[in-house]
Amino acid sequence: MNFKISNKLVYEAETPKGLLCRSIIIYVFIMTGSVLALSLIFRNADRLNFYFFINSCTVSILTWIIRKSFNIKSEEKHLAVFRIGLFFLLNSSLVSMAGGLALLERDVASLVAAVLYIPAILMIIYSFNRFIKYVNHNYQSVVSLSMTDELTGLPNRRHLNSKLREMEGRVGTICIADIDHFKKINDTYGHEMGDKVLRNTGAILSRLANEGVFISRSGGEEFAIIIFDSLNAGETVRKIKTSVSEVCNSKIKVTLSVGVATKQAAESADSAADEALYRAKRAGRNRIVHASKYSKL
Ligand SMILES: Nc1nc2c(ncn2[C@@H]2O[C@H](COP(=O)(O)OP(=O)(O)OP(=O)(O)O)[C@@H](O)[C@H]2O)c(=O)[nH]1
Structure with a gap:
C-alpha cells in the first residue's frame, strides 16, 4: 500500500479512504458553488449577509475537521461514525445556507437542517465518547508496555x-x-x-x-x-x-x-x-x- 507520510500527516493517498476524503472536499466545493451560483442566478445576492458568512465558516471548519480525521490511522468503527456525523452536520449547514439565500423555503430548510442536525450531534457525541475510551485504553497499553520487561513480564x-x-x-x-x-x-x-x-x-x-x-x-x-x-x-x-x-x-x-x-x-x-x-x-x-x-x- 502506498502511504504518503510526513512528520505532520499520515494519509492514504491512493486508497479508498483517500478517494473518499477527496470526494467529500469536491462535494463541498460543488455544493457551496452551486448554492452561490443559484443565489446569483435568482438575484438573491442581497441575502449574502452575516448569516451566510457564519454558515460558510461552519462548512469550511467541518470540511477541515473531516479532512483532518483522515489523518488518524485507525480502522475503529467510531471514527467512521464521527465522519458520518460531521458530514450530516455539514449538510445541515449547507441546507441552512440554501434556506438563508431563499433557494429553499425557510420552513423546509429548517426542517431538513434539524433532521440532519439531530442524528449528527448524537453520532458525534457517541463517537467522541468511544474515542476517549479508545485513547485511554491505548495510552494505558503503551505505558504498561514501556514499563514491562518483554522476556519475564516483570516491571523493567x-x-x-x-x-x-x-x-x-x-x-x-x-x-x-x-x-x-x-x-x-x-x-x-x-x-x-x-x-x-x-x-x-x-x-x-x-x-x-x-x-x-x-x-x-x-x-x-x-x-x-x-x-x-x-x-x-x-x-x-x-x-x-x-x-x-x-x-x-x-x-x-x-x-x-x-x-x-x-x-x-x-x-x-x-x-x-x-x-x-x-x-x-x-x-x-x-x-x-x-x-x-x-x-x-
Ligand atoms: N540468555 C540471555 N542471556 C543474557 C541476557 N541478558 C544478559 N545475558 C547474558 O548474561 C551473562 C551475564 O554474565 P556475567 O555478567 O559474567 O555474569 P555471571 O556469568 O552470572 O557471573 P556472576 O554474576 O559473577 O555469577 C552474559 O553472558 C550476557 O550475555 C538475556 O536476556 N538472555
Missing part, C-alpha cells in the same frame, strides 16, 4: 527508576539479586535455555510480588527488589532466594547472590545494595549479604 528498569523516586523520603529495603554463573548456563545450554531460565525465575519472583514488595528485572540476569515494609524484609529476602533456588529451572540448578541495603528516609540505598551484591559474589556466591553502610559507599 524504567519502572524500577520510577519506584526508586517514589522511595525517596521513605524507609525501605532495596535488594539486588543476581543469578550466579549465568554466562555458564548460556555457554553450556545455549542462549534460548538462558532465556528460559530467566523466564522461569521471573515467574517465580512475580508470584512473590505484592503491594509491599516490588520486583523488577533491572537488566541481564539481575533483579531489583524494593520492600516497603522493612519489618518483614529479612524474611522476604530469604523467601525470594530460596524460592528461586528450590525450583528446578529445566533441570538447571539456579542460585542467587543477593545484596541488601535498608535505607532510612533521607538516604539512597541502591548503590549500597550493589556493593553488597559485589561482596556476595566475591564471597563465593549463593548468599545474602547486607550492606555495611546504607548511604554513599
Whole structure:
C-alpha cells in the first residue's frame, strides 16, 4: 500500500479512504458553488449577509475537521461514525445556507437542517465518547508496555527508576539479586535455555510480588527488589532466594547472590545494595549479604 507520510500527516493517498476524503472536499466545493451560483442566478445576492458568512465558516471548519480525521490511522468503527456525523452536520449547514439565500423555503430548510442536525450531534457525541475510551485504553497499553520487561513480564528498569523516586523520603529495603554463573548456563545450554531460565525465575519472583514488595528485572540476569515494609524484609529476602533456588529451572540448578541495603528516609540505598551484591559474589556466591553502610559507599 502506498502511504504518503510526513512528520505532520499520515494519509492514504491512493486508497479508498483517500478517494473518499477527496470526494467529500469536491462535494463541498460543488455544493457551496452551486448554492452561490443559484443565489446569483435568482438575484438573491442581497441575502449574502452575516448569516451566510457564519454558515460558510461552519462548512469550511467541518470540511477541515473531516479532512483532518483522515489523518488518524485507525480502522475503529467510531471514527467512521464521527465522519458520518460531521458530514450530516455539514449538510445541515449547507441546507441552512440554501434556506438563508431563499433557494429553499425557510420552513423546509429548517426542517431538513434539524433532521440532519439531530442524528449528527448524537453520532458525534457517541463517537467522541468511544474515542476517549479508545485513547485511554491505548495510552494505558503503551505505558504498561514501556514499563514491562518483554522476556519475564516483570516491571523493567524504567519502572524500577520510577519506584526508586517514589522511595525517596521513605524507609525501605532495596535488594539486588543476581543469578550466579549465568554466562555458564548460556555457554553450556545455549542462549534460548538462558532465556528460559530467566523466564522461569521471573515467574517465580512475580508470584512473590505484592503491594509491599516490588520486583523488577533491572537488566541481564539481575533483579531489583524494593520492600516497603522493612519489618518483614529479612524474611522476604530469604523467601525470594530460596524460592528461586528450590525450583528446578529445566533441570538447571539456579542460585542467587543477593545484596541488601535498608535505607532510612533521607538516604539512597541502591548503590549500597550493589556493593553488597559485589561482596556476595566475591564471597563465593549463593548468599545474602547486607550492606555495611546504607548511604554513599
Ligand atoms: N540468555 C540471555 N542471556 C543474557 C541476557 N541478558 C544478559 N545475558 C547474558 O548474561 C551473562 C551475564 O554474565 P556475567 O555478567 O559474567 O555474569 P555471571 O556469568 O552470572 O557471573 P556472576 O554474576 O559473577 O555469577 C552474559 O553472558 C550476557 O550475555 C538475556 O536476556 N538472555
